[in-house]
Amino acid sequence: MEKRKEFLPYSTQWISDEDIEAVIETLKSPFLTTGPKVKEFEEVVAQYVGAKYAVSFANGTAALHGACYAAGVSEGDEVITTPITFAASANCARYMGAKVVFADIDEHTYNIDPQEIARHITPQTKAIIPVDFTGQPVDIDAIMDIAHANNLVVIEDGAHSLGADYKDRKVGATADMTMFSFHPVKPVTTGEGGIIVTNNKEFYEKLLLFRGHGITHTPYAEEQGGWYYEMVDLGFNYRMTDIQAALGVSQMKKLDSFINKRQELAALYTEKLTMIDGVTAPQQLANTNSGWHLYSVQLNPETLGKSRKQIFEELRAANIGVHVHYIPVYWHPYYQELGYARGLCPKAEKWYDNALSLPLHPQMSEEDVDMVLSYFS
Numbered sequence: 001m002e003k004r005k006e007f008l009p010y011s012t013q014w015i016s017d018e019d020i021e022a023v024i025e026t027l028k029s030p031f032l033t034t035g036p037k038v039k040e041f042e043e044v045v046a047q048y049v050g051a052k053y054a055v056s057f058a059n060g061t062a063a064l065h066g067a068c069y070a071a072g073v074s075e076g077d078e079v080i081t082t083p084i085t086f087a088a089s090a091n092c093a094r095y096m097g098a099k100v101v102f103a104d105i106d107e108h109t110y111n112i113d114p115q116e117i118a119r120h121i122t123p124q125t126k127a128i129i130p131v132d133f134t135g136q137p138v139d140i141d142a143i144m145d146i147a148h149a150n151n152l153v154v155i156e157d158g159a160h161s162l163g164a165d166y167k168d169r170k171v172g173a174t175a176d177m178t179m180f181s182f183h184p185v186k187p188v189t190t191g192e193g194g195i196i197v198t199n200n201k202e203f204y205e206k207l208l209l210f211r212g213h214g215i216t217h218t219p220y221a222e223e224q225g226g227w228y229y230e231m232v233d234l235g236f237n238y239r240m241t242d243i244q245a246a247l248g249v250s251q252m253k254k255l256d257s258f259i260n261k262r263q264e265l266a267a268l269y270t271e272k273l274t275m276i277d278g279v280t281a282p283q284q285l286a287n288t289n290s291g292w293h294l295y296s297v298q299l300n301p302e303t304l305g306k307s308r309k310q311i312f313e314e315l316r317a318a319n320i321g322v323h324v325h326y327i328p329v330y331w332h333p334y335y336q337e338l339g340y341a342r343g344l345c346p347k348a349e350k351w352y353d354n355a356l357s358l359p360l361h362p363q364m365s366e367e368d369v370d371m372v373l374s375y376f377s
């Protein structure tokens with residue numbers, strides 16, 4: 001196939017002049033960090049998703065770490081998540097010394113299967129971290145029911161799904177805590193950044209404490225004087241800067257238009273793929289609207305007469321930035337050394353063997369979609 005002049009990435013940021021202006025304004029202001037923009041950004045995101053509170057973090061991984069702390073995850077606990085995700089969804093439980101339990105996926109949505117979650121609950125289970133893989137929301141009502149029946153905390157990993165809907169609610173309105181990431185490939189960006197949204201005041205206060213060194217103003221500190229503060233737990237410096245938050249506030253104005261464009265392009269891929277043998281489009285549940293962070297197809301190498309590796313390499317050689325998301329988390333050497341055997345989640349592993357992410361981001365055109373698909377037809 002003909003080589004594109006410019007590389008077409010699987011995803012990328014879209015920064016406008018307005019975004020740049022917003023950042024410059026903050027650079028000229030008295031606050032570079034922990035100022036008005038962080039507060040504004042948190043309010044904008046909380047309001048957008050329909051949650052009471054939001055706490056921003058330096059990145060999404062730090063936010064997941066904070067959520068595990070707020071949930072009280074600690075050594076001896078078990079945390080259930082999916083193997084088809086970025087490693088951070090599991091690593092955050094390890095930071096707290098907990099054991100990660102991987103539950104298999106649903107073969108249609110590629111998301112964690114609620115029945116598999118239920119099957120893996122033990123007296124040690126403390127939390128569930130479902131992931132809205134590719135931007136398609138997990139069945140959060142079913143997962144919350146399981147959690148309530150077993151006294152578990154649900155931390156939804158919404159790194160892919162800011163702006164997605166589940167039964168006419170935004171992702172972030174339902175779980176105990178929901179994490180969003182603002183890495184440049186994600187729905188909107190702050191360069192690096194993350195946030196936890198929650199309706200729970202106790203979680204909110206713990207998140208604030210954890211983000212800021214475990215330092216707080218106690219009644220004892222009040223008595224001592226205006227300069228006094230106390231460090232009551234071992235926290236971190238996980239703060240987002242006002243520079244990042246200024247970019248975030250500006251980017252949030254464009255979130256809906258970005259998602260609409262992603263949805264349009266995804267619909268185009270799906271329609272055109274019905275005419276291509278050997279490539280299966282991702283299935284969508286009727287009661288959800290995906291944020292379409294990724295467009296992940298299943299290849300049939302026999303029909304196509306080529307291996308996934310060969311297809312990947314030929315598309316990359318043509319400057320088309322296909323990718324594979326994700327290698328099952330427990331296949332990584334770190335998890336293998338902890339004793340997780342291959343074969344643990346057969347549906348996830350089978351899915352991985354044939355998975356390929358096609359480029360999808362709001363700056364793409366219909367011609368780009370056609371060019372990607374021309375390889376297969």
Ligand SMILES: *Cc1c(COP(=O)(O)O)cnc(C)c1O
Nearest residue numbers: 059060061086088159181182183
């Ligand atoms: C990107 C991502 C994260 C981590 O977010 P960062 O902001 O990069 O730390 C966590 N989970 C998933 C599923 C992600 O895609």
